[in-house]
Amino acid sequence: MKLHILGCYAATPRTFTNPTAQVLEIKNHLFLIDCGEGTQVQLRKHKIKFSRIQHIFISHLHGDHFFGLPGLISTFRLLGRKTALHIYGPKGIKEAVTLLLKLGDSWTNYPLIFHELTTKLPELVFEDEKVTVNTIPLDHRVYTNGFLFREKPADRKLNIEVVKKYNIDTCYYQNIKSGKDIVLDNGVLVPNHKLTLDPPKPKSYAFCSDTAYMPDMVPQIKEVDVLYHESTFLESEQHMAPKTKHATAKEAASIAKAANVGVLILGHYSTRYASIELFKEEAMEVFERVELADDGKSFDFH
Amino acid sequence: MKLHILGCYAATPRTFTNPTAQVLEIKNHLFLIDCGEGTQVQLRKHKIKFSRIQHIFISHLHGDHFFGLPGLISTFRLLGRKTALHIYGPKGIKEAVTLLLKLGDSWTNYPLIFHELTTKLPELVFEDEKVTVNTIPLDHRVYTNGFLFREKPADRKLNIEVVKKYNIDTCYYQNIKSGKDIVLDNGVLVPNHKLTLDPPKPKSYAFCSDTAYMPDMVPQIKEVDVLYHESTFLESEQHMAPKTKHATAKEAASIAKAANVGVLILGHYSTRYASIELFKEEAMEVFERVELADDGKSFDFH
Numbered sequence: 001m002k003l004h005i006l007g008c009y010a011a012t013p014r015t016f017t018n019p020t021a022q023v024l025e026i027k028n029h030l031f032l033i034d035c036g037e038g039t040q041v042q043l044r045k046h047k048i049k050f051s052r053i054q055h056i057f058i059s060h061l062h063g064d065h066f067f068g069l070p071g072l073i074s075t076f077r078l079l080g081r082k083t084a085l086h087i088y089g090p091k092g093i094k095e096a097v098t099l100l101l102k103l104g105d106s107w108t109n110y111p112l113i114f115h116e117l118t119t120k121l122p123e124l125v126f127e128d129e130k131v132t133v134n135t136i137p138l139d140h141r142v143y144t145n146g147f148l149f150r151e152k153p154a155d156r157k158l159n160i161e162v163v164k165k166y167n168i169d170t171c172y173y174q175n176i177k178s179g180k181d182i183v184l185d186n187g188v189l190v191p192n193h194k195l196t197l198d199p200p201k202p203k204s205y206a207f208c209s210d211t212a213y214m215p216d217m218v219p220q221i222k223e224v225d226v227l228y229h230e231s232t233f234l235e236s237e238q239h240m241a242p243k244t245k246h247a248t249a250k251e252a253a254s255i256a257k258a259a260n261v262g263v264l265i266l267g268h269y270s271t272r273y274a275s276i277e278l279f280k281e282e283a284m285e286v287f288e289r290v291e292l293a294d295d296g297k298s299f300d301f302h
Numbered sequence: 303m304k305l306h307i308l309g310c311y312a313a314t315p316r317t318f319t320n321p322t323a324q325v326l327e328i329k330n331h332l333f334l335i336d337c338g339e340g341t342q343v344q345l346r347k348h349k350i351k352f353s354r355i356q357h358i359f360i361s362h363l364h365g366d367h368f369f370g371l372p373g374l375i376s377t378f379r380l381l382g383r384k385t386a387l388h389i390y391g392p393k394g395i396k397e398a399v400t401l402l403l404k405l406g407d408s409w410t411n412y413p414l415i416f417h418e419l420t421t422k423l424p425e426l427v428f429e430d431e432k433v434t435v436n437t438i439p440l441d442h443r444v445y446t447n448g449f450l451f452r453e454k455p456a457d458r459k460l461n462i463e464v465v466k467k468y469n470i471d472t473c474y475y476q477n478i479k480s481g482k483d484i485v486l487d488n489g490v491l492v493p494n495h496k497l498t499l500d501p502p503k504p505k506s507y508a509f510c511s512d513t514a515y516m517p518d519m520v521p522q523i524k525e526v527d528v529l530y531h532e533s534t535f536l537e538s539e540q541h542m543a544p545k546t547k548h549a550t551a552k553e554a555a556s557i558a559k560a561a562n563v564g565v566l567i568l569g570h571y572s573t574r575y576a577s578i579e580l581f582k583e584e585a586m587e588v589f590e591r592v593e594l595a596d597d598g599k600s601f602d603f604h
Contacts, residue, residue, distance in 0.1 A: 037342075063408065071369045104364045
């Protein structure tokens with residue numbers, strides 16, 4: 001699992017900072033999460049192959065999280081895309097994108113499939129053999145969802161030495177990997193745990209932006225490997241957080257601590273601050289395992 | 303008169319090239335012409351003061367000419383803008399911008415005034431004491447207008463030495479500058495041309511993008527000082543121009559020659575070409591006074 005931060009600053013794009021967009025590599029998917037203005041240029045800069053993006057998740061319809069989407073959709077068309085593009089986001093996103101394409105008489109040549117979200121409860125929005133994606137309802141000024149990405153448990157790993165010692169035919173290997181015991185030709189039962197090793201623990205990633213401090217999310221994100229939680233403000237601006245429905249670095253850390261996550265990544269910094277180091281310092285007063293997102297930074301989770 | 307090229311490449315924004323946007327400085331106005339994705343970042347890079355932009359002219363509703371507009375409008379709000387913003391563009395632009403602001407519950411705190419264009423004949427869309435702006439109907443795949451910016455003739459200049467010689471009271475100066483003759487106290491008439499000098503010739507700028515080769519525009523842009531004409535293609539791709547309703551460098555030069563303009567600026571280059579120098583070479587086979595637009599380049603016209 002790998003996370004590419006394309007943009008992680010609040011509000012307006014500037015010369016050297018970009019609004020929210022990130023790409024999660026998980027089980028051969030490249031999931032694009034949010035798409036602020038300039039995202040397509042950031043994708044190019046970071047050499048992320050456009051054609052591998054099949055699913056785009058939009059948290060909410062503030063411009064700094066989705067004004068790059070119409071341009072990206074148009075660019076896919078100009079690049080000759082044929083494969084379907086799935087877009088998950090708040091109700092209204094289809095009307096907005098459709099109107100812009102209509103006005104430019106620029107309909108896509110590929111299927112554009114909208115999955116509009118309205119529920120205020122966690123909802124499974126994507127599932128295949130290896131991954132699930134659920135919404136995480138958040139508390140912001142407009143209807144907003146975070147997203148919880150979870151790898152499914154992988155098959156057990158063959159302990160190949162033991163399997164060979166018992167001279168088991170390869171046609172049983174898939175059964176063994178699925179957890180079944182084996183009865184040998186001589187009638188002896190070999191329990192599965194003797195034939196297999198534990199698979200790698202499935203990874204999980206929770207994206208939570210934008211949101212006010214919201215302890216209600218804790219049960220849903222309990223013990224995820226990685227939590228990206230917005231931290232628009234430092235303690236000095238704490239008074240602004242409830243009104244704007246944003247969180248401070250310390251509040252993000254409180255959530256991380258309560259959920260006992262593997263690591264907390266901070267982002268969505270207000271552009272009022274000259275340096276982002278203080279975000280880490282303040283969060284670490286509450287929770288130790290803190291990383292700072294920054295534009296162009298990648299995180300590897302193995 | 304000064305022209306700042308913020309972006310002048312066709313189709314998709316890339317790491318080092320930007321879609322169409324330019325700022326015309328004329329008689330104390332900063333007119334923004336087109337607003338592709340990333341325009342607000344380009345404005346910042348080139349240190350153009352956001353608050354001085356009061357009028358935005360959008361040629362047509364293809365993404366590479368207006369997908370930066372919703373973000374710029376939102377940024378004006380975040381920067382605390384209070385003064386009105388006028389937007390001139392094809393019918394539909396109001397619905398599009400309004401829908402995006404509504405979905406984000408991000409209404410502006412300043413007046414946003416749309417001037418929607420529908421006519422296929424040249425139309426006066428802006429006028430004050432010093433400048434007029436007319437549409438130039440163009441021939442593109444969707445409804446498109448260029449824009450013709452003209453300074454009005456300035457007052458005549460006082461020939462102050464002569465005026466003082468005749469001992470004329472300052473209260474008559476404005477009359478003289480307006481072109482009136484003066485009768486001296488002794489009854490002698492002094493004709494205006496003895497008291498004044500010619501003012502500087504009013505400047506004019508025609509923005510023509512996107513468009514197919516369209517000789518019909520020539521009478522309207524006859525002898526403008528500066529013509530920006532799109533040149534998406536080189537001769538080698540001439541066959542693609544009529545179908546896509548774009549022009550070649552040579553076609554742009556033919557228009558410039560027929561209209562006998564002061565200087566032709568080429569732009570809107572297809573991103574298929576590694577270098578833009580050939581555009582100038584090909585155009586100069588037809589017309590001598592050719593300049594190449596490029597992102598970040600400024601042209602001074604004194």
